[in-house]
Amino acid sequence: MVKNPFARKTVGLVLSGGGTHGYAHIGVLEVLESHGIVPNLVVGSSVGSLVGSCVAAGKSSKEIFDYFIPLNTQSLLSFSFKQSGLLKSETTVKYVLDFIGKKTFRDLDIPLIVNAANINTGKEKLFRKGSLEIALAASVAVPGVFAPVAIKNNFFVDGSLSNNLPLDTVKDMDVIIAVDISYFNSKITTRSTSLSILKNSIAIMQRKIIDDTLKNFNFKKKTLVFIRPVLDDISIYDIRKKTRLDLVRRGRLEARKVLRKVLAR
16 A cells, blocks of 8 residues: 555545446545555545445445445335336345445544535525435435425435536545546437436536636645546446446546645645
8 A cells, every 4th residue: 555645635536427337436445445544534425425325334445345345236226106216226225235334424434515406496506414314315306207305395316417526515525536526428310219318417517616726725824636538428327337337447547647736745
C-alpha cells in the first residue's frame, strides 16, 4: 500500500449517478484504498448513493466487488402497481442494506449525505439523518422507471436530476475527490426513437451542470481530484457481467492516472 498523500487533510468523496456505470466507482475505490485514502465524508447521487452507503458502512472495495459483480439483476425487479413508475426502488435499496447491515445514517462508520430531487419543485433535498432506506430509495428513483418516493406530502426522484455531482456538500473538506460517471453515449440518427432523444437531452443537461459546477466552484486552498472514466461508449443499461468487469477496470485506470498527476503536482 502506498503512503496516504492526504494523511493530515480532511477528504470528501463525491460519487455521481450514472446507472450501471456505477460499477466504475468500485475501480476508483480500489485505487483510493491502495493509497490508504479513507474519506471523512461521503456524498452520493443516484447510484453513487448506493455505492457511497457501502463505503460509509466500512465495506472495502473487494467486499463491494464480490457482492455486486455476481449480482442477478432480475432479483431486483419488483414491479410497482402505481401509474407513476414501473418498478419499486425500495427492492434495489433493500439488497444494498442487507449487504451493509445498517438501517440509519447514525449507524454508519463515516458520515454520509445523499441527494434526491423534488419532482414538483425541482429543488435538491439532502439526506443526512434518519432512515437509509427512504433516502436511498428516493435518490435512485429514476423517473418513469421507479415510482417517486413520498415523504411528508412531497415526492422525490433520482438525485442526478437536480445535482449529479453535489460539490457544495464537501466545501469544508481540504481534499475533494469527485467521481463523474454520468451517461453520455447515444448517437442520434434519423432512426432514433423519441426515448433515445429524451435520454440524450437529459444527459446533455446533466453533463453541462457538472461542467458548470466545476467551473464555478471555489477550489481555493483545496485539492481537487476529479475522476471521469471514459465510459461514453457503454450504455447505462448494459448489465452483462463482462461489462461490469470492464467498468471496474476503466474506473481503476482513470483513478490511477488522475492520482498520479495530482500527486506529481
